[in-house]
Amino acid sequence: MMYGSVCSGIEAATVAWHDLGWEPQWFSEIEKFPSAVLNHHYPDVPNYGDMTEFKEWKNAKPIDILVGGTPCQSFSVAGLRKGIEDPRGNLMLTYLAMAEQFKPKWVIWENVPGVLSSNRGRDFGTFLASMGDIGYGWAYRILDAQYFGVPQRRRRVFVVGCLGDWRSAGEVLFESESSGVVEAKRTEEVAPCVTASSGRRYNDGDFIISESGRPRWSTPIETERLQGFPDNYTQIPWRNKPVDDCPVGPRLKAMGNSMAVPVMKWIGGRIAQIDTITNESKRTSLTKAL
Numbered sequence: 001m002m003y004g005s006v007c008s009g010i011e012a013a014t015v016a017w018h019d020l021g022w023e024p025q026w027f028s029e030i031e032k033f034p035s036a037v038l039n040h041h042y043p044d045v046p047n048y049g050d051m052t053e054f055k056e057w058k059n060a061k062p063i064d065i066l067v068g069g070t071p072c073q074s075f076s077v078a079g080l081r082k083g084i085e086d087p088r089g090n091l092m093l094t095y096l097a098m099a100e101q102f103k104p105k106w107v108i109w110e111n112v113p114g115v116l117s118s119n120r121g122r123d124f125g126t127f128l129a130s131m132g133d134i135g136y137g138w139a140y141r142i143l144d145a146q147y148f149g150v151p152q153r154r155r156r157v158f159v160v161g162c163l164g165d166w167r168s169a170g171e172v173l174f175e176s177e178s179s180g181v182v183e184a185k186r187t188e189e190v191a192p193c194v195t196a197s198s199g200r201r202y203n204d205g206d207f208i209i210s211e212s213g214r215p216r217w218s219t220p221i222e223t224e225r226l227q228g229f230p231d232n233y234t235q236i237p238w239r240n241k242p243v244d245d246c247p248v249g250p251r252l253k254a255m256g257n258s259m260a261v262p263v264m265k266w267i268g269g270r271i272a273q274i275d276t277i278t279n280e281s282k283r284t285s286l287t288k289a290l
Helices: 012-020 032-041 051-056 091-102 118-133 166-173 220-227 248-256 261-289
Strands: 002-006 023-028 065-068 106-111 136-144 155-163 208-211 214-217
Touching (some): 002 012, 002 091, 012 261, 091 106, 118 136, 118 155, 155 261, 220 248
Parallel strands (some): 002 065
Antiparallel strands (some): 106 155, 208 214
């Protein structure tokens, strides 16, 4: 599988899908620190920057999957809830325009649960209707990272689309027998959701976790583990400073804006499984026809 990633952040998808042998063809990220993380880990993958300029990406390679979580501020219960009237919310429509141009077999879109009720559900309805209009069958489901092996309460809406095939999209998110989800231990040891404000307000105690019943600051490594990243994944040379002096704030903010790696790994594994079943079925049908 070859994929393109928009609003890439620090690339949870690429970390999650490495073992599948899937390869990123291009990223689209505008924030400086996440872009530096991408360049540090994936120097050979082009970062095209602003996704609204995708029609000018002359050298963008074809893709099998388009993945991205467009900015959630417009749909968060903590935000102004302007929905698609907010330029950031409108990026979800830009995402669909990209899907229409590149025509990947699969699309994966992520956002906060608030998107379901934004503008009384009309915004999300517009997104799904538009996905159908450009030829994708779709399914959506709220997945919580704490049930995928990391001790963090992180509920997110995931939409999976399959070109011309709603059944395959549904089979990715809804298994008929066993979900295959690994449930983490549910105690006081489950941390609250990692947010972008964790970086902005680190010194003010915006994000804390519980240890022996006492609240304390989380460290960057702990935050990386809560999101399923390798230790020190975000510790990079930054603004002419060595790796050891990489500031805490940008690291926590980047983690808060990321998807949870284990959830993306599960979705990727499901797509790989469904694709294998579909291809085997086609080969069997062709053999019988011959």
